[in-house]
Structures are given as C-alpha cells and as structure tokens.
Amino acid sequence: MAKVLVVEDNLANQRLVRLLLESMQHEVECAFTGEEGWARIQGGGYDLVLLDMHLPGLDGFQLARRIKAIHGQGVKVYAVTALAMEGDQQKVMESGCDGYFSKPISIRDFRTRISEILGGGEQLTTSTKGAGDG
C-alpha cells in the first residue's frame, strides 16, 4: 500500500487513474492544477506522483522539476501524458520524471508497471537514480 498523488486536470482521467490505483489497494489523492499538486506535495508522504504534463498554470514539467529539486529520489514522479510527438518523451525525462505512461493507457500495462514501481521500491529507486539526477 502506497500513497499516490494524481495531478490531472481532466476529471474523467483523474477518476480512471484513481479507480485503477484504488483497485490495487493504493491510497490516492488528486489535484487538478500544478499549484494544488505542489501544495499537497509540501504536505509530504507521497510514494509516487503521477503527473499530467499539460496543466493550467504550473505545468507538469515545472512541477516535476520542483519536486525533484526539493525531494530528490524521495518521491517517484511519473508522467501520464497524451504527448506523443517526436521529442516529447525526451522532454519529459529531462524535466526529472522517473518514467512515463502514454495516454491512452492500457490498464493491463498500467497495473503491471505500477506494481513494479511501487512493489519493488528498493530496486526501482536505484534503477531510476540516473534519470532522477538528469
């Protein structure tokens, strides 16, 4: 059981991810904007932040940078993004995210990867260290 923050401005997608994560017995909190997400993160205690990169105001890239700047490897940050153009993936990774999910997500794939990320936390922390540094 982990604590996950979902920052997503689209209500339906927010609900989908919440449902999926809750079905996996994780504790889920949601934020609609980057600012809101940032405020919640200050509260601390999240194992994973799932970030939509397209957010009004403070966007996913900026937020990911802030989180990584303050919390480093303490919080895993994954992008859940509909960005599918050339170079988007690179941009996401450069902002400090540990990895990303492409929208539309496949729930089977999503579950597998979330389990990997949260289940084998120890292992993943080391394996994603490089990405976090970059």
Next chain:
Amino acid sequence: MIHRGYFSNMLGRLVLLAGIPSIVLPALFILDEYRTGERHLKESARQIQTNLVQNSKEGLLTGQVDHYLLPLANSALLNPEVAGVVFSDADGRPLLCVARGRDQAVKKAMESFTGDKSQPEGRASLLGERYFFVTGPVKAWKMPRAEQLFGLESKRTETTLGTVTLFVTPEMLMATLRARLYQSLFLVCLFLLLASVAALLIARRVTSPVEELIEAFRQLEGGNFTPSLSEPREAEILLLVHQFRQTAMRIRDLIKEKDSYSAQVLATAQELEDLNDNLEQKIAERTQSLQNANEMLELSNRKIQEADRLKSEFLANMSHELRTPLNAVIGFSELLLEKVPGPVTPDQEQCLQDILNAGKHLLALINEILDLSKVEAGKMPLSFTTLGVDALLDDMQNLFKPLFAKKKQQLLTTSQDPRASVYTDQHKLRQILINLLSNANKFSPERSRIWLDVGDRSDHHIFRVRDEGIGIPADQLGTVFEAFRQVDGTMSRTQEGTGLGLTLCKKFTEILGGVLAVQSALDKGTTFTLYLPKDPSKALDETYIEEAENGESACS
C-alpha cells in the same frame, strides 16, 4: 642652307670640269699654231734670205751699197716679219744694216751680231728682243772674163762675196697668238660665266622647288595639307610636287579616316561607358529587385515555416487533445470489461467491447495520421539496421498466430534464402508487413491460406503477401493506396480499418526506397508485393521492377 650649298658645290665642280678643257684645249691649239707660225716664219725667212743672197751679188761685187743693196733690203723689209737685214763683206765687216724702226741700238746690235757661223739659222736675243736669224754667204765664181766668155769652167774658183744675215721677228706671230690667246681666254671666261649662270639658273629651278617642297613638308608636319607650291618647270620636280600633293592628300585622308575612326572609337567607348553605367544601374535595379524578391522569399519562407510550425503544433495539439478523452474511453471500457467496479451483463460486455474497439480504432487513426504527416513533411526518422529474414518471419508467425487462429486461417511463410538478411528500418518494414497481413486476415474468409514469401534478387528483396480473399475489383486497384479508400462502401462497415493503412504502407515503402505493388482477382485473392532495395540509398522505381518481374516470368 645645306641644300643650296650642296647644289652650288655640285655646280662649281661641274663648271670646273667644263672649264679645264675649255682652257686646256685653246692652249693646245695656240701652242700648235705657234709652232706652225714659227715654221712658216723660218721658211719665209729662209726664202727671203735666199732671194737676198741671189740678188745681192751685184751689190756686193760692185760695192754699190745704196744702189743695189739698200733697195734690196727695203724690199725685204716690206715683209712685216723682217726686222732687219745685214749685208757684210767677205771679211765680215758690215756693209749695210737696215732695221725696222729707228732704233740705232737695234741696228748696232744686228751689225755686231756675228752668231755662230756653223749655224746658218737660229735664235738671237738682241737687247732683250727675240729674233730669228738666217745667215748665209753670198758666193760667186771668180775667173777672168775671157774664161768666162769662153766657158772654161774648169778654171773658175768660187769666192765668198759676203754674207747676208736676215733677222725676222716673231713679234707679229706672237701678237697674233697673243690676240688669239686673249680671245680664247675671253671666250673661255665668257663660257664659264654663262655656264655658271646657266647652272645657277638651272640649280635654282631645281633647288627652289625642292626648298619649297621642304617647306611644304614642314607645313605638312604642322598640319597644313595644301601648302602653296608653284608649278615647277622640271618634269621630275613637277612629278615630285604632284606626288607630294597626292601623298599629302592621302595623308590628310588617312588622318581624316583615323580621326573618324578615333571618333567612332570614342563614340563606341562612350556608348560602352553609357551601357556600362546603364548595366550597373540595371544590375543595381536587378539586385534591388532580387533583394526584394529574396526578402519576399524569406518572408514567404518564414510564413511557410510558420505555417509548418503551426501545422505541427496543430497536429501535436490534436493528438494530445484526442488522446486525453480516448484515455478515459479506452481506460474505462477496459476497466468495466475487467469488472473492476462490478459485474456487467453479457450485453453490456458487448457494448463495452464495441466502445473499446472504437476507441482503439480512433487511436490507430490518430497514430496513422501523425505518421502520415511526418512522412509527408519528410520528418519521419529512419533507423537502418540489419534484420535476419528468418527472425522476421518467426516474429510475424508469433504475432499473427492468435489473430489467424480466430478465423482458422493458415499463415504460410517461405524464404528463398533462410540466411538472408535485410538492411532497412525494421520498424517500418514490420509495420508494412503487419498492415498487409492484417488486411489479408481481414479480407480473407475463414480457413483460407495466407502466404508470406520472401525472395532474393540481385539488388532487391521481395516480400509477397498473398491471400485467397475477396480480392479488389480491377477498376479500384489504382486507388487502393489512396487515403480513406476502402473497396466497396458497404465493406467498410463490416471490415475494420482506418482507411490509412495501405496509404501509410505505400509511404513507408517509398521512404525505404522500395516499390509496393498490388495484383488482385475478384473473389480469388490479392497479392501485395513489396520490393526493397538492398542498398537503401539506391531507390527502386516501378518501371525497373516491372521489367525485372517480366524478365523473371519470362525466364521461369
């Protein structure tokens, strides 16, 4: 003046040349005349003396000087040459001396002149005057009268009665000769004078036109082409003057010609300069207009780039904006199908499956549209690697096994050379093959066979996907690769497909340098053949492939 000096010199020499003979010749004549005259003088002196000798016998015998000898002497003196006559007696004493003139000194000199008795004649110089003398004895037979009378000549003896000496003077001759000499000298001088004058005149007739010509040449040099030239009388000079005039005219014409050429050249140069200026101006104008055009071009280029950027941005936005709701559609459908929120009825499950399929279809469309636009913008990244044909075929078998199994279809893969490999962008190749095999699966009936054959040619690979499906009508074969064209309107509803699959296959084939061809017979099946070059930089073209194929079929 040099020229005049030259002519004078020449004339002087000519006059001298003419003067020498005109002096020498008369001198020779005069000398000759002198000799002749002297000879004549001597002869006449001898004759006169002989006459005197013959006629003086009486006087000498008788001694009657005045009666016989004086008239004799006076008659002798009638000859103008005779200067004097001296009669001497047998002892040499002068009996009578008659001399021309009244000069007693001359008379005395003649009287006392004895001369050389051995010389009967000779020259005598008396008181500085030259004379010629002839002397001779006057002889007579001395015998008694009786004997004379009887002619007893044997007894007679010759006796000298005296001598007669005659003096003749060459004065007359000399005077004549002198006169002749003076005359000659006068004539020579006159001749030389006349000759000099004539020469001078002639020289002047030559030199003055020559000088005029010189002056004319000077003027010609100064630019006067028609200097005044008097008409000379000498034919040659006249010719020279005429020639000069002609030459001057010719020079003037040449100069005129040259000037006109120069003018032309100047005009041409000016023209050229003008043209140059004009050209420069034109170049400047053209440059300006080119710059303008360039600016316009840059502007439109920027606009195009901007449009391109906007298009890319639009596509990115569209993709993003479509994916976001699709995420919910697909995700919730899957979630519901997995019965996470709760149980669903079979009907609901079917509905959910349809929603999921529609969502996935839409997603495929979005992806294909993005791919197409990337290919068309030339922004599709390619990554060439070597791919084993066998591995590829295995891969396809594994991938399509479940799908084909659903329709109980059979996928038959063959390879001409199992160890062959393909150097290409394998992702694109796989996409093409997946698309073609999906189509074959879709458009073929259950329990039919589908073939994937890989062939190897000298410079290209052949991937052939053959089915026993519904086929494509001949009239629609040509448009099969066009976007959103699916054979038969009704078919599109029963058969899934984005309508972009074959278009994308064609585009991918093109960027890989290959050719994608289709053959089909209605209700018998369709064959798609992909030709890929072994060297991706050497793109194949359809004509080449057609020829290669025809050759192939002709051989087999």
